[in-house]
Amino acid sequence: MEIGATDTPRLDWTGDTLAVSFLEDAVELTGDLAELDEKLGGILKELIEETEFKGSVGSSAVTRVGSGSSIRKIILVGLGKADNLSLDSLRRTGSAIARLAKQQKSKTLAISLPVVNDDPAGTAQVITEGLLLALHLDNRFKSDPEDKGAKLEQVELLGLGSQETAITKAQQICDGVILARELVAAPANEVTPISLAQTAESIASEYGLSLEILEKEDCEKLGMGSFLGVAQASDLPPKFIHLTYKPQDTPRRKLGIIGKGLTFDSGGLNIKGAGSGIETMKIDMGGAAATLGAAKAIAQLKPDTEVHFISAATENMISGRALHPGDILTASNGKTIEVNNTDAEGRLTLADALVFAEKLELDAIVDLATLTGACVVALGNDIGGLWSADEALATQLKAAAEAGGEKFWQMPLEEKYFEGLKSPIADMKNTGPRAGGSITAALFLKQFIKETPWAHLDIAGPVWSDKENGCNNSGATGFPVRTLVNWVLS
Ligand code: BES
Ligand code: MN
Ligand code: ZN
Secondary structure, three states: OEEEEEOOOOOOOOEEEEEEEEOOOOOOOOOHHHHHHHHOOOHHHHHHHHOOOOOOOOOEEEEEOOOOOOEEEEEEEEOOOHHHOOHHHHHHHHHHHHHHHHHOOOOEEEEEOOOOOOOHHHHHHHHHHHHHHHHOOOOOOOOOOOOOOOOOOEEEEEOOOOOHHHHHHHHHHHHHHHHHHHHHHOOOOOOOHHHHHHHHHHHHHHHOOEEEEEOHHHHHHOOOHHHHHHHOOOOOOOEEEEEEEOOOOOOOOEEEEEEOEEEEEOOOOOOOOOOOOHHHHHHHHHHHHHHHHHHHHHHHHOOOOEEEEEEEEEEEOOOOOOOOOOOEEEOOOOOEEEOOOOOOOHHHHHHHHHHHHHOOOOOEEEEEEOOOHHHHHHHOOOEEEEEEOOHHHHHHHHHHHHHHOOEEEEOOOOHHHHHHHOOOOOOEEOOOOOOOHHHHHHHHHHOOOOOOOEEEEEOOOOOEEOOOEOOEOOEEOOOOHHHHHHHHHO
């Protein structure tokens, strides 16, 4: 599918389907729309009346146009109230139009939407993102898919001629989101620590990034006892992935992105029981997926910032070699951990990844992880949790998320709750009481960062959506690739 931009007036556009929009309670056929209605024999007016189309957000109406016209179908979409019109709402409108055009089997589509915030580049970018994200279809595991995908061959954004750069930027970002979605959606017999390392290798060779894969022995030498403790029951080798993007010139800043990479989380000997969602635990590498997705986008966008993409990838399994609940592990910073629950494994892998990242002397580190069910209880499936002691970093991330249309809510790093992680025998336990479980998880991670500005993102809820939701189709969402990319570009 080709996406282009043109300044052809909508009255003159010829092709399959034309999509036009209206603000709520401002559905009037004036100016060029009156002309269009006349040209189409009054069909616009009829459609609006018959469907009682009011322009409310998310509403739409579609009709076929009489044969002999310059277009075949017309789509009306509602933008809602003018005050609520934003780049993010326009992104969702782009998705809505894409879904309607797919239903209508349109081959060519022209989209006429208003320029928001006097920002034609931003407008073209979000519409393109909305289109690409809604039309992404993952049929990899179907032998005879019912849904064969959209028939769209050509999309033109009207009134946005010369915004080709913004369209390309959106395509590069969506490349990253789609990679993350496909990594999360693939089951644990498909995406393994080995295949994750191979994905990093493909990105490195395709875009000229440097890649270091630490094997188990390398991790042993670095004293990564916490990560390796989690990995020890798996028949698959752990892979510590370190992918680096370096700009041509001296970097303006150096950033680290660390993703939890549990390709399957059985819980270990604290095995996940019936009703725990164990069969969904292929998603537990959602952090690593978004990290690699961001790498794929960044590698194409080529910002002036150096970025280190890191994941300590493994599975959390059971076998005769499994961690015993109560085992004591020593992380690479020398801290000892009493593993009172083998199902709190993500933080154990992140501990060594954080220590590794801090040695790189970066300006800031962000980790992202499907870390706790407690965060899902607190914030639901649409909102990720954000923890940071560095307000400047938290502010940057919130702005990046907002611009990407991804939601985060800042949570407290309440030091007092670290009492819940005190161990009588080691430096700390890996889990505390049930109450405040996502906060103690963040406080645990904090023990492995000394001074680098650091933020933790708990993405356990939003990495997956059971139903179509905004720009997301049901399934893996690719959350929060857009936030990460915007943060690096900021
Ligand atoms: N991977 C899970 C968290 C999770 C839960 C992700 C639901 C996605 C959806 C994590 O490793 C885990 O098992 N966490 C435990 C921690 C507990 C043992 C302190 C949890 O949240 O129950
Ligand atoms: Mn777990
Ligand atoms: Zn987990």
